[in-house]
Amino acid sequence: MIKQPKISIKNLDFYYNDHQVLKNVSLDIQANEIFALFGPAQSGTTTLFRAITRLCDLDTGVRMEGEILLDGKNIRSADVNVTDLRRRVGMVFDEPVTLPMSIFDNVAYGLRLSGVKDKTVIAEKVENALKMTVLWEEVKDRLTMPALRLSGGQQQRLCIARVLALSPEVILLDRPCAALDPISTFKIEESLQQLKEQYTILIIPHNVQQAGRIADRSGFILMGEMIEQGYTKDLFTNPKEQKTSDYITGRFG
Amino acid sequence: MTLSPKITQKIAKTIIWFVAISVVFLLFFIVSYILIKGVPTLTWKFLTENPSDMGRSGGIFSTIVSTMSVTAVAVIVATPLGVGTAFYLTEFTRESRLTRIIRFSAESLAAIPSIVYGLFGFIFFVIYLKLGWSIISGGLTMAVMILPTIIRTSEEAIRSVPVKYREVSYSLGGTKWQTIVGAVLPSAFPGIATGIILGIGRCVAETAAVILTAGSALRMPTSIYSPARTMAVHFYILAREGISMERAYGTASLLIIIILAINIAANMIVNRFVAKGK
Numbered sequence: 440m441i442k443q444p445k446i447s448i449k450n451l452d453f454y455y456n457d458h459q460v461l462k463n464v465s466l467d468i469q470a471n472e473i474f475a476l477f478g479p480a481q482s483g484t485t486t487l488f489r490a491i492t493r494l495c496d497l498d499t500g501v502r503m504e505g506e507i508l509l510d511g512k513n514i515r516s517a518d519v520n521v522t523d524l525r526r527r528v529g530m531v532f533d534e535p536v537t538l539p540m541s542i543f544d545n546v547a548y549g550l551r552l553s554g555v556k557d558k559t560v561i562a563e564k565v566e567n568a569l570k571m572t573v574l575w576e577e578v579k580d581r582l583t584m585p586a587l588r589l590s591g592g593q594q595q596r597l598c599i600a601r602v603l604a605l606s607p608e609v610i611l612l613d614r615p616c617a618a619l620d621p622i623s624t625f626k627i628e629e630s631l632q633q634l635k636e637q638y639t640i641l642i643i644p645h646n647v648q649q650a651g652r653i654a655d656r657s658g659f660i661l662m663g664e665m666i667e668q669g670y671t672k673d674l675f676t677n678p679k680e681q682k683t684s685d686y687i688t689g690r691f692g
Numbered sequence: 693m694t695l696s697p698k699i700t701q702k703i704a705k706t707i708i709w710f711v712a713i714s715v716v717f718l719l720f721f722i723v724s725y726i727l728i729k730g731v732p733t734l735t736w737k738f739l740t741e742n743p744s745d746m747g748r749s750g751g752i753f754s755t756i757v758s759t760m761s762v763t764a765v766a767v768i769v770a771t772p773l774g775v776g777t778a779f780y781l782t783e784f785t786r787e788s789r790l791t792r793i794i795r796f797s798a799e800s801l802a803a804i805p806s807i808v809y810g811l812f813g814f815i816f817f818v819i820y821l822k823l824g825w826s827i828i829s830g831g832l833t834m835a836v837m838i839l840p841t842i843i844r845t846s847e848e849a850i851r852s853v854p855v856k857y858r859e860v861s862y863s864l865g866g867t868k869w870q871t872i873v874g875a876v877l878p879s880a881f882p883g884i885a886t887g888i889i890l891g892i893g894r895c896v897a898e899t900a901a902v903i904l905t906a907g908s909a910l911r912m913p914t915s916i917y918s919p920a921r922t923m924a925v926h927f928y929i930l931a932r933e934g935i936s937m938e939r940a941y942g943t944a945s946l947l948i949i950i951i952l953a954i955n956i957a958a959n960m961i962v963n964r965f966v967a968k969g970k
Contacts, residue, residue, distance in 0.1 A: 492863055494859060494862060494863060497858075497859070497862065499786070522865040522866070522867055523865070525862065525863055525864065525865045526864070526865035529863070529864075530863040532856065532859070532860070532863075534856075536854075536856040536857065536859075536860045538857055538860060538861075538875055538878075539857075539878065539879055540878065548861070548864060548874065549864035549865055549866075551874075552861075552864060552865055552866045552867075552870050552874065553865055598860075601860075601864065602864070605864065605865065
């Protein structure tokens with residue numbers, strides 16, 4: 440029996456005005472795996488994330504064809520509530536964006552939006568989320584401190600914690616370590632390995648090596664086209680397409 | 693004769709320095725002149741007693757109350773209108789003919805001399821709406837007058853909130869309204885507050901528009917429909933009619949002190965707010 444994929448993208452064409460950003464992209468992501476979507480800058484990876492979270496609804500000049508299914512249900516169908524969708528599919532941006540409020544309030548922000556009022560519940564979820572991103576020990580004594588005073592690496596882990604606090608099903612990470620030092624990167628990668636037990640993770644790595652280190656399966660996107668996808672090991676050791684092999688070995692990109 | 697670039701530079705620097713210093717000096721001179729003349733009059737009695745004999749004796753208590761009332765009406769009316777317009781322009785609509793018309797209207801409003809507002813307020817609020825010379829007429833007129841300032845400063849403040857804050861809020865399941873209240877407003881607050889405080893300053897200092905709409909009755913106002921004389925108007929009448937220069941300077945000193953206090957308080961609020969986020 441084939442398991443129903445957590446996310447299924449079917450023949451997605453995506454346009455900003457006349458510019459086609461994604462070309463006939465199809466992709467299945469299984470529950471509890473880490474899937475890395477890599478490719479050079481401007482290849483459409485971030486756009487795909489914006490399409491999955493429907494953040495692209497905020498942009499102008501957007502047109503798309505094809506389907507994106509979450510648990511088999513089209514995310515654009517009329518009875519899908521977009522705020523619920525975004526709670527189920529959390530997104531971490533390529534640079535840490537902490538809101539100008541305290542550490543605690545940052546993590547509690549999404550919970551409060553979703554209508555959670557009970558202070559003990561909020562405190563508990565904030566603590567758990569910060570523990571999952573290995574940030575708790577570093578910040579537990581200064582939760583009321585403005586989050587902007589944290590280091591870049593801490594801020595990005597805070598952003599991940601902020602998403603986790605909502606107990607999403609899928610987490611999208613858009614180059615989460617692009618602005619970070621190797622130690623912070625290592626800490627984030629480490630926590631991702633633990634997180635995949637509970638979540639489905641889709642990551643755009645900031646370099647190919649990161650995909651190799653952490654992803655179960657990977658896909659290579661070039662100029663909006665899905666060139667190749669498969670188990671990361673196979674893709675890295677035995678790529679079927681010349682372009683993939685060229686990219687991975689650093690001949691271009 | 694041509695000067696070497698170095699000397700030109702020196703001369704230019706000196707002139708610019710001199711110009712800048714003269715501005716500071718001018719402010720210092722005006723403020724200290726009035727304070728030296730006026731502060732001796734500023735006794736507790738002067739502040740808490742109502743004026744009598746047209747202002748020749750007694751204090752200025754009723755004019756302080758009138759100033760605060762007119763300002764309060766103006767701020768209470770103009771803040772929701774101004775901040776609401778700013779949010780409409782930035783968050784709820786894309787650039788269009790309508791937004792350009794709204795912005796152009798606000799900017800034109802800002803350029804109109806205050807006496808014209810006074811005349812408008814007199815014709816519309818005082819006569820047409822039959823509100824009479826009153827705190828409400830004066831306050832509404834001042835509200836119209838400070839509206840453009842509030843709109844413009846709020847709009848700038850809202851626009852300077854990073855787009856990323858909005859995206860984060862949306863990505864965490866925020867609705868548009870939650871995003872505005874939770875992510876945009878807190879960041880824009882210092883700017884919006886600055887606009888409102890600038891408006892308060894204008895209300896406190898305005899004379900021409902107020903004299904035409906709130907009147908110049910010296911009695912303690914009993915309701916917002918009472919005519920009233922604000923401090924600025926009181927000062928103007930005392931000086932113009934030669935009633936009491938001493939008391940005019942006293943009133944002017946208090947005005948200056950209040951405006952300085954408002955500015956300092958505003959800076960403190962804004963700084964604290966900014967510090968909280970950093």
